[in-house]
Amino acid sequence: MNKVRNGTTVDCAVFQDQLPSLFESGEELSTQDHLKTCENCSALVRDLEYIAQQAKLLLPIHDPSPAVWEKIQTELKKETPPAK
Amino acid sequence: MSIPSKDLATTPGPTAPAKAPNQHLRRNPPIAGEAEAIEKAQAGDAASFEMLYALHKRRVYSLCLRMLGNVAEAEDLTQEAFLQLYRKIGTFRGDSAFSTWLHRLAVNVVLMHLRKKGLPQVSLEETLEPSQEDGPRKDIGARDLTLSGSVDRVTLERAIENLPPGYRLVFVLHDVEGYEHNEIAGMLECSIGNSKSQLHKARMKLRDLLKSGQRKEAVL
Numbered sequence: 423m424n425k426v427r428n429g430t431t432v433d434c435a436v437f438q439d440q441l442p443s444l445f446e447s448g449e450e451l452s453t454q455d456h457l458k459t460c461e462n463c464s465a466l467v468r469d470l471e472y473i474a475q476q477a478k479l480l481l482p483i484h485d486p487s488p489a490v491w492e493k494i495q496t497e498l499k500k501e502t503p504p505a506k
Numbered sequence: 507m508s509i510p511s512k513d514l515a516t517t518p519g520p521t522a523p524a525k526a527p528n529q530h531l532r533r534n535p536p537i538a539g540e541a542e543a544i545e546k547a548q549a550g551d552a553a554s555f556e557m558l559y560a561l562h563k564r565r566v567y568s569l570c571l572r573m574l575g576n577v578a579e580a581e582d583l584t585q586e587a588f589l590q591l592y593r594k595i596g597t598f599r600g601d602s603a604f605s606t607w608l609h610r611l612a613v614n615v616v617l618m619h620l621r622k623k624g625l626p627q628v629s630l631e632e633t634l635e636p637s638q639e640d641g642p643r644k645d646i647g648a649r650d651l652t653l654s655g656s657v658d659r660v661t662l663e664r665a666i667e668n669l670p671p672g673y674r675l676v677f678v679l680h681d682v683e684g685y686e687h688n689e690i691a692g693m694l695e696c697s698i699g700n701s702k703s704q705l706h707k708a709r710m711k712l713r714d715l716l717k718s719g720q721r722k723e724a725v726l
Contacts, residue, residue, distance in 0.1 A: 442706040446687070469653045470709045473716070476662050477681035483568040490567075490581050491559060494588050498552070501592065 437463055445470070537561055544604055548596050555595075559588055562605060565683075566612045572678050573616045575667040583619055587612040606689070613679070613693050620671055653716055665715040673708035680705050 437456045444451055451457065451471075457464045540561060546554035566587050571580035590611055598607055666674060666682075679685045679693070680701070687701040694701070 442702045445706070446702060466713075469713050469717075472653050472657070473662075473709050473712050474681050476657055476659075477666075477677070478684070480659065480663065480682050482564045483571055485564050486567040486581050486584050490563070490585050491556075493585050494559070494592075497585070497589055498555075498592060501589075 434460060434463055438466070441467070441470070445474075540604060544595070544598065548598070555592060558591070558595075558604075562608055563588075565605070566608065569609065569612055569678065569683070570616060572663075572666060572682070573620070573671070573675060579619070583612075583615050586619075587615045590615060606685075609683070609685075610693050613675070616675075617694075653713065653720075656720065657716055661716065661719065662712075665712050665719070668715055669708055669711055673704055673711055676701055676704040677708035677712070681709075 433456055437454070437460070444454070451467050457467060539557070543554040543557045543561075547558055563584065567580060567584045570583040570587070571577065574580050574583065587608075591608060594611065598604065601607075666677065669677060675694070676690060679690045680687065685693075687698045687705075690696075690701045691698045
C-alpha cells in the first residue's frame with residue numbers, strides 16, 4: 423500500500439470510492455483483498471454494515487394519536503365521495 | 507432538483523425488480539382483507555377506508571415522524587396523507603403494492619411540507635457530477651472507536667433526526683423502510699445513482715454523528 427497521510431492510503435481512497443457499489447452488489451465484503459490488510463477500512467465497513475443492520479430494526483415507531491383519525495373524519499364529512 | 511413538484515401519487519415509477527423474499531415481506535407483508543377493503547373504499551365505503559387507515563397509519567406516521575422529528579407536524583402530515591388517499595384511492599390500479607403506492611403519496615406530502623418550510627435541502631441532482639468536495643469524504647484513520655454493538659435504538663433515531671433532510675429521506679426509505687434504489691429514484695424523481703450516492707453519504711454522516719456522540723460520552 424502507498425502511505426499518504428494519517429493512515430489513509432491510495433488503496434483506501436480507491437476502495438472507499440467503490441464502497442457504494444460494493445454494498446449494493448450484495449457481495450461479502452470481508453473477502454475484499456484490501457480489507458485483509460487495512461484495519462481502517464475494515465472498521466469503516468463494519469460500522470456502515472452495522473448502521474444498515476440497526477436501521478432495519480427501527481420499524482415501526484408507534485401509532486398516531488386517536489385525534490388524527492377524528493380530524494380525518496371531520497374533514498371527510500366535508501368531502502365528496504372518492505373519485506373512481 | 508431538491509424536491510419534486512410533481513404529484514408522485516399519480517405518477518407510478520418503474521416496476522421494482524424481484525426481491526429477496528424476506529425483504530419483500532418485511533415491507534409489504536400480506537394483509538388479510540386489504541384487497542377487499544381497497545375495492546370497497548374505492549366505491550366510497552367509509553368503514554373500509556377506516557380499515558385501510560388502521561392497517562397503514564403506523565407506517566405512514568413513522569415515515570412522517572422520522573422525517574420531521576416533531577409529533578404535531580407528523581400527525582398533521584399523516585392526516586394530510588390519508589385525506590389525499592381518500593381523494594385519490596379511485597386512481598389506484600394495483601400496478602404496485604398498495605402500501606408502496608400509499609407510501610409514495612406520503613413521501614410526496616412530506617416533501618411538499620419540507621419545501622413549504624424552506625428547510626435546507628440536500629440536492630439530489632448534485633451527486634450526478636459530484637465535485638471533489640461533494641463526494642463522500644474519506645475516512646482518515648479515526649481508529650479510536652468502532653460502533654458495532656454499541657448503538658441503541660434511541661441513539662440511532664436521534665442521529666437520523668440530525669441528518670440533512672435529503673440524506674435522511676433516502677436513508678429512511680432504503681435502510682429503514684426497505685425500498686430499492688429504483689423505487690426511491692421513482693419517488694424522488696432522481697437517478698438511481700443519486701439515490702445510491704445519497705444513501706452512502708447518509709451512512710457516512712450517521713457514522714460521524716454516532717462516533718462524535720460516543721466521544722462526548724467518553725469525555726463526560
